[in-house]
Every structure is written in structure tokens, then in C-alpha cells.
Amino acid sequence: MGEHTVRSFDEELQHVDQLIRDMGDLSGAMVAGAIRALLTSDQALAQNVVADDTIMDAKQRDLDNSAITLIAKRQPMAQDLRAVVGAIRMAGDLERIGDLAKNIAKRVGAVGQSPTPRNLSHSIDAMAQLVLGQVRGVVDLYVARQAEGLKDLRADDQKIDIQYTAVFRELLTYMMEDPRNITACTHLLFCAKNLERIGDHVTNIAENAYFVVTGTQLPLNRPKVDETTTTVPA
């Protein structure tokens, strides 16, 4: 894409784009940190993640202000307009991913104090790796303007849903086995739910990014396989 006749217009657009990249990188780091803190009961790391959320919020405010000012001053058209409006929406989702990572980090203390079945962390870890791959992937694909990749990534959310259903069943089993597991398992259930929500936000980002890149919307229907709403203990 060529440059604008007015160079400061380019600089303002780049600033907005840079903020999205920063927020994307930060959200990836926060999710990774929260998961590692949870699986290794690392309190210090969990504190870092909680602190990072303040940076995330500040970035989102900066982006909001920059985007609104840009629209007022430049009246962007076509792909520029899509990029700015898309950035505002993606920033909202990235900020929520940060909040959810923070919420996982906050539970590290509570989970760490209980004798959690060790093998449980294994299936949450698998789910977390899927989610982390999605978070990092979506920002990379947006930066590279890869529409097809974004479309595929959006479809991949169902893998997270499948994994979430598995974790949900497993946690129910542990809770039934031994009521002393209930506290930790409930916290872990929230963590798993948070991860699943992060996956949904990634899906939103992928849809927005696809629109920014191509100018067309992805079809509304997307396969959904989260069965936890209908799952009962066997």
C-alpha cells in the first residue's frame, strides 16, 4: 500500500497499528504468564501478570483517543477506515483477554494451597497451549494481513471448545472422587472457562481482522462444540 500525500496521516495510522501489535504481544505474554504461574504455583509471576493489566488498560485508552482523533481529523476512507474502526474493536477484545489472564493469575494462590491432583494440570496445560497459540497467531496473521490464515484460525476455536469440554468432565470427576478437591477444582474450572472465553475473543479479533484486510465479513455460522452447558455427571 502506497503512502498518503499527507505524511502525518501515515504516522497516525502507524501509531494505531503499533498499539494493536503492542496489545497483542502483551496479551500473549499475559496469557502465557498466567498459565505458567498457575501450573507452577509461581506467585511472583502471577503478580507480574496482574500488574501488566494496568499497562494493557493504558494502551487501550491511548488507542481509543488516537483512533477517535484520527477519524475527526482525517476522515479516513476504505481500508484506512476499516483499519481504524477494526483497531478500536480489536483493542476491546485484547483488553478483555488481559482481564481474563489477570483473573487466572489471581487464582494462583487459592489453587496452590490445595492438594490438586497433579495429572489434572496436564489437560489444562494442553488447553492453555491451544489458546496461547491462537492469541499469538491472530496478531501475527493480522500484522501479516493474511486473510486465509485468519479464516482458518477462527475455525480452530472449536479445538479449544472440545478441550474445554474434556477439562470440564475431568474436573467433575475429581470433585466427585474427593470433596477436598472441590475448592481447587472450582478455581481451575473458572480458569478453564477464562481460557475458553479468551478463545472466543480471539475469534472476534480474527473476524474483525479479516474484515479489515478484505473488506468483507466472514459468514455468521461457525461450528460450535462447547457441550458443557448440557454436560451432567455420568
Added chain:
Amino acid sequence: MNIMTEKSLDDAVNAEMNARTNEIIKMRGDKVTVHYGEKQALFGVDLDVRQNQVTALIGPSGCGKSTFLRCLNRMNDTIDAARVGGKITLDSEDIYDPKIDVVELRARVGMVFQKPNPFPKSIYENVAYGPRIHGLAKNKAELDVIVEKSLQKAALWNEAKDRLNEPGTGLSGGQQQRLCIARAIAVSPEVILMDEPCSALDPIATAKVEELIDELRENYTIVIVTHSMQQAARVSQRTAMFHLGYLVEEGPTDKMFTNPDDKRTQDYITGRFG
């Protein structure tokens, strides 16, 4: 929440497509070429103007948009060196047919220019002039009705009704432009051509003219040349992008300003041109 299934979405798209194909083509340019002496200004432009819609012609200076506009009521006839080729029809009738009365054509296809150019006469006479020479009124009473209606349609009546005998040139720029629109309307045209009608006006006068354009669409077909992309986006239903004498792209305005197909259109509307 209203969830649209893919099927109902398809239906909506089909209905939209049908509505589009049912639109009446008021004027049609078919491989229109224009030469000014040796220099070719337009290269085979095919463009439809739909009835009761505003069609905006955009593009950088010298792209041929004004030239094309001036072909639509044969204003180029007034330039000796200009030669027009191809075919232009109004209601399927060739307007360059030798049998066509050019004066009558220009009554059916009126024009409003960039700079407001009222006659050095009273406000009343400015509007009454056209109907009088075309014999549209049998007496003074009928002429009065035409003048009032035209000024009302041009949203100028309230400001002008108490000063109809004052010179038109005494009005403000925005009022003068609306007077010129009233003058164009007075002869009951079918199509109104506007060549950058707001470029000499302040933002408030511009807003009034834009509001007027939207109202006029109900009764008239409008073709507007504008340098303001925002204006084209605001007032038109269809937009045609010209560049170096060629029609680059034409389509629904909403699409042209959010997701145009041609890179030149994209570069122009986003401010990336040369």
C-alpha cells in the same frame, strides 16, 4: 436479537439485486469519447445514470468527470474544438441526434455551476426567466406559482419571499447557489447536472445544498461532480471514479467508499494519489 440465517441473508441479497435491476436507467453513456482539438479527454466511457438517484462523479483534476457531465446536456457544443463520440441517451433517445432541439434538451437536463451565477436581475426574474422563454406559463398568476414552487423546492422561499424584487446578486453565496438551483428547477427538468455546486460555499451553506440535493432526488435525477469525497459519500447513491479520461470504477456509493475494487479508486479516496 434478530439472528439472520444464511438463507435469509441470501434472500435479502437477492431482493436487493432485484431492486437494483428494476431501477430505471434515465441516461446512458455508451463508449463516450471527447476530443478537445487534438487532445483526447474521454476514452470510451460507459456509464448509466439511474432515475431518482444521485450519481457522483469523482476523480483528480483533469480526469474527465466535468467533461462527461457537460456531454449530458451538450454543453460541450458551445466549445468549437470539442468533438463528442459514442452515444448518450436520455430515456433511450439519442441526445446527439440531429433532430434533437438542444434548447429543449437543456430544459430537460438542467445544470448548476460551480460558482453561483444569478442573472443581474431580481430574484423573481432569475427564476421566471426560464419558464417564460419556454412558454411554461400562460399568465402572471401561473408564473407566480412556478416561481414560488421552485423557490420552495430549492429551500429558499422563506428567506426570499419578502425580497423577490431585490437583485439576486444581493443574496449570500449559499442563497445564490440555491437560487440557481431554483432557476434550474423552474423549467421542470428531469435531470439536474451539478458541477461542484458547493465548492464556493461555506460549510453551513454546503449542508443546506446537500440537504436540498437529497430532497430533490425524489422528483429529479441528479448527477454531481465533486472534489469533496465526503460530499460524494454523503449525497450520492452511486459513485463513478474517473482517472485520466477513463471510467475506472462505478458502483454503489457505500461500497465505493468502504471497499472499492480498483486500486486507483482506493488510492484516490484514501488520499494516496501522487
